[in-house]
Amino acid sequence: MRFSIYRYNPETDEKPYMKDYDVDVVEHDCHMVLDALLAIKNHMDDTLTFRRSCREGVCGSDGMNINGKNGLACTLSLDSMKEPVVIRPLPGLPVTRDLVVDMTQFYEQYDKVQPFLQNSDPLPAKERLQSPTDRAKLDGLYECILCACCTTSCPSFWWNPDKFVGPAGLLQAYRFIADSRDTEMDERLADLTDPFSVFRCRGIMNCVDVCPKGLNPTKAINHIKELMLEKSV
Amino acid sequence: MSIATQTFDAIIVGGGGAGLRASLELAQSGLKVAVVSKVFPTRSHTVSAQGGVNAALGNTDGSDDWRWHMYDTIMGSDFLGDQDAIEYMCKVAPETIYELEHMGLPFSRLDDGKIYQRAFGGQTRNFGRDLVHRTCCAADRTGHAMLHTLYQKNVQAKTKFLNEWFAIDLVKTDAGIAGVIALDIVSGEVVFLKARATILATGGAGRIFQSTTNAHINTGDGFGMALRAGLPLQDMEFWQFHPTGIAGAGVLITEGSRGEGGYLVNKDGERYMERYAPHLKDLSCRDVVARSTMIEIREGRGCGPKGEYTLLKLDHLGADVIDKRLPGIRELARTFAGVDPVKDPIPVIPTCHYIMGGIPTNINAQVVTLDRNGVDKPVEGVYAAGECACVSVHGANRLGANSLLDIVVFGRAAGLHVQQSVREGLGFREPTQSDLEAALAGLNRWNNNTKGESVDEIRVALQKVMQDDFGVFRTAENMQEGFKKLKALQERLQYAAIKDKSNCFNTTRIEALELDNLMATALATAYLANERTESRGAHARYDFPERDDQNWLKHSVYYADGRIAFRPINMAPREVDAIKLQAREQ
Numbered sequence: 001m002r003f004s005i006y007r008y009n010p011e012t013d014e015k016p017y018m019k020d021y022d023v024d025v026v027e028h029d030c031h032m033v034l035d036a037l038l039a040i041k042n043h044m045d046d047t048l049t050f051r052r053s054c055r056e057g058v059c060g061s062d063g064m065n066i067n068g069k070n071g072l073a074c075t076l077s078l079d080s081m082k083e084p085v086v087i088r089p090l091p092g093l094p095v096t097r098d099l100v101v102d103m104t105q106f107y108e109q110y111d112k113v114q115p116f117l118q119n120s121d122p123l124p125a126k127e128r129l130q131s132p133t134d135r136a137k138l139d140g141l142y143e144c145i146l147c148a149c150c151t152t153s154c155p156s157f158w159w160n161p162d163k164f165v166g167p168a169g170l171l172q173a174y175r176f177i178a179d180s181r182d183t184e185m186d187e188r189l190a191d192l193t194d195p196f197s198v199f200r201c202r203g204i205m206n207c208v209d210v211c212p213k214g215l216n217p218t219k220a221i222n223h224i225k226e227l228m229l230e231k232s233v
Numbered sequence: 234m235s236i237a238t239q240t241f242d243a244i245i246v247g248g249g250g251a252g253l254r255a256s257l258e259l260a261q262s263g264l265k266v267a268v269v270s271k272v273f274p275t276r277s278h279t280v281s282a283q284g285g286v287n288a289a290l291g292n293t294d295g296s297d298d299w300r301w302h303m304y305d306t307i308m309g310s311d312f313l314g315d316q317d318a319i320e321y322m323c324k325v326a327p328e329t330i331y332e333l334e335h336m337g338l339p340f341s342r343l344d345d346g347k348i349y350q351r352a353f354g355g356q357t358r359n360f361g362r363d364l365v366h367r368t369c370c371a372a373d374r375t376g377h378a379m380l381h382t383l384y385q386k387n388v389q390a391k392t393k394f395l396n397e398w399f400a401i402d403l404v405k406t407d408a409g410i411a412g413v414i415a416l417d418i419v420s421g422e423v424v425f426l427k428a429r430a431t432i433l434a435t436g437g438a439g440r441i442f443q444s445t446t447n448a449h450i451n452t453g454d455g456f457g458m459a460l461r462a463g464l465p466l467q468d469m470e471f472w473q474f475h476p477t478g479i480a481g482a483g484v485l486i487t488e489g490s491r492g493e494g495g496y497l498v499n500k501d502g503e504r505y506m507e508r509y510a511p512h513l514k515d516l517s518c519r520d521v522v523a524r525s526t527m528i529e530i531r532e533g534r535g536c537g538p539k540g541e542y543t544l545l546k547l548d549h550l551g552a553d554v555i556d557k558r559l560p561g562i563r564e565l566a567r568t569f570a571g572v573d574p575v576k577d578p579i580p581v582i583p584t585c586h587y588i589m590g591g592i593p594t595n596i597n598a599q600v601v602t603l604d605r606n607g608v609d610k611p612v613e614g615v616y617a618a619g620e621c622a623c624v625s626v627h628g629a630n631r632l633g634a635n636s637l638l639d640i641v642v643f644g645r646a647a648g649l650h651v652q653q654s655v656r657e658g659l660g661f662r663e664p665t666q667s668d669l670e671a672a673l674a675g676l677n678r679w680n681n682n683t684k685g686e687s688v689d690e691i692r693v694a695l696q697k698v699m700q701d702d703f704g705v706f707r708t709a710e711n712m713q714e715g716f717k718k719l720k721a722l723q724e725r726l727q728y729a730a731i732k733d734k735s736n737c738f739n740t741t742r743i744e745a746l747e748l749d750n751l752m753a754t755a756l757a758t759a760y761l762a763n764e765r766t767e768s769r770g771a772h773a774r775y776d777f778p779e780r781d782d783q784n785w786l787k788h789s790v791y792y793a794d795g796r797i798a799f800r801p802i803n804m805a806p807r808e809v810d811a812i813k814l815q816a817r818e819q
Contacts, residue, residue, distance in 0.1 A: 011735045031482075042689035046741045047733045051272070054448040056484045056565060058377055059276040075568050096419060097738040103273070116385035117337025126290075127334040129346030135339065142339045142371070142378060146275055181337065 251619025258648025282376025310628020409613025421736025457750030478584025629770020
């Protein structure tokens with residue numbers, strides 16, 4: 001099977017280039033895109049550089065652009081892939097080397113939404129109670145793996161990576177707004193009212209299309225906008 | 234030679250649950266701390282834990298007792314666990330869980346709003362009498378929920394992170410541990426991180442086996458570091474094989490799937506655990522279920538064209554329960570086994586999952602070694618917590634959902650004790666030039682070797698030896714054969730080489746350094762597994778099928794030079810009577 005892979009090592013390459021590899025996916029027992037990348041690194045070219053960890057779609061290390069669409073290399077099957085399989089780093093972030101991008105801006109946007117529970121009430125001796133209905137409001141939000149597939153597929157983020165929080169960050173913002181145990185909803189909403197943080201979302205929905213966990217950041221963003229409207233009335 | 238130095242009160246090596254719980258404790262105390270993690274913290278392997286975390290809250294059943302949890306843990310450990318440490322862990326478990334809830338961990342809930350608790354293997358009430366629901370969970374993504382919550386709280390506490398930095402070696406001085414040598418993966422820069430206290434929280438090493446539920450990053454880095462610094466490892470013969478890894482892919486299917494009512498069947502459709510363990514059945518301890526499954530397969534009752542797996546049946550639970558309680562399992566089974574568990578059973582096989590052994594510590598998470606008289610001696614300036622440590626709360630076999638508990642309880646204990654030690658005047662140890670050079674030796678070897686075998690060749694060979702000769706069932710013959718092969722590989726490793734010598738994000742160099750740690754871990758396992766001539770917990774021998782309390786009721790301890798020693802097991806809990814030696818249900 002033929003793979004065409006983006007290569008760039010800042011120490012040796014003046015500019016990035018695409019390199020082809022023919023992988024015997026049967027001999028190397030490759031099922032997923034990640035298996036093929038590992039086969040290349042282990043048997044053909046040990047300079048090929050990419051991140052990987054859990055290999056089961058929960059750690060979010062191996063987000064990359066595969067045949068034009070962001071996804072996780074470890075959960076995308078080679079079965080129905082069009083050849084050559086074109087693999088590039090996630091778009092919109094600086095490339096560190098090959099398929100490794102510098103995710104600093106992505107993490108900064110995450111930190112910006114204060115992604116931690118805040119509750120100014122005195123601590124109870126046991127757990128805070130939460131009804132199953134209230135808990136269910138966190139489903140589809142807390143499962144985010146911070147792979148950055150969504151945010152780096154978003155044109156609004158490409159234009160304003162320093163000012164637009166992006167879908168992953170906003171999903172987290174709403175995860176805490178929606179948590180019945182969090183008491184800082186008003187503050188959280190107020191922090192997002194500038195023209196960029198939330199309002200650069202144009203509802204393009206690339207984020208929904210690419211999310212490997214099937215989450216829906218656009219819906220979360222719309223909930224945030226609705227709450228802002230409600231609070232301002 | 235000069236080396237850049239950064240100075241901290243505490244350095245934590247590893248950004249999984251144990252490391253982040255320790256760092257949170259320390260960052261909140263105002264000490265200057267940094268977490269060194271070879272991956273961004275939420276990529277650590279804690280994220281893959283599924284089923285839950287044990288604490289005797291009694292939410293589902295109305296009542297529970299930490300003493301019952303303690304009893305179960307000791308029974309599960311096959312009496313190799315230290316009773317003082319198990320007592321401590323089970324007793325503080327409820328407050329530790331409430332803390333996590335207060336931090337925001339999105340636990341599943343019961344109708345009354347309390348934390349939902351499910352059944353899990355080996356968890357009973359009234360000292361073994363009935364099954365209990367003790368495992369707190371966030372659906373089947375508890376590790377993910379825990380790791381993200383801890384990371385988020387560290388963001389709030391403004392913890393300093395050195396992400397994508399690789400800790401190469403401890404810097405050892407005559408007085409204790411002075412810190413670590415670490416490599417910034419992005420730039421290739423090598424730095425001495427000097428600290429009053431160094432906390433190892435490097436996780437497991439499942440990648441010594443061919444087939445493992447573990448992530449690629451679980452390479453036993455803390456084990457290699459400890460051994461090279463002259464520190465011991467303990468009970469490294471005890472590897473847990475999880476009964477339900479997806480056949481072929483090795484991906485974990487949580488024991489919680491059996492806790493929710495799933496069960497294992499052989500090719501005749503027989504629910505075989507009823508035959509092996511009539512009382513606890515599919516919710517027996519993992520070592521029991523894994524062995525039973527291997528016997529089914531060996532005796533020709535496995536499923537599939539080659540009869541090499543059994544089936545985990547869940548479809549009778551219905552789509553509602555599966556989607557509510559086991560949504561992640563449904564996703565994994567579809568992706569990696571090509572089956573939807575709502576309709577079809579999942580092909581599973583016992584798969585290497587967890588190391589019960591590790592760096593020996595006391596209940597304050599201080600690393601201990603043995604002095605000349607064989608007496609415990611804490612090593613100044615170094616701690617260990619989580620899977621890389623051996624406190625020992627898991628003994629010869631860990632109970633499911635006790636590992637997420639272990640990491641938060643002892644991560645916290647490490648943080649608390651470091652604070653206390655610093656308050657009481659714990660200072661720095663000053664390394665000599667040769668101390669620093671010793672810690673750089675491994676890196677220099679890889680940088681200097683130009684021609685030789687590749688990392689992957691040796692790694693694949695090592696994994697095959699461990700899989701073939703140190704698996705679920707062991708014999709002297711196999712292990713000695715395996716041992717010889719390992720020694721040969723160890724020799725070859727000295728001459729292996731990497732071609733890529735660049736500095737920027739050189740993952741080949743990292744994999745080479747990891748291979749040194751895999752080798753150190755595999756050798757420790759081989760030495761101690763050969764030595765222990767009995768069957769206990771996860772260490773099962775055909776040639777010595779019985780537990781031998783007369784000779785082997787003791788921890789085994791291994792040093793890098795091949796020396797083996799023993800430590801007594803603690804049978805003296807502080808508050809309650811010791812659990813007396815007895816047989817386990819088989």
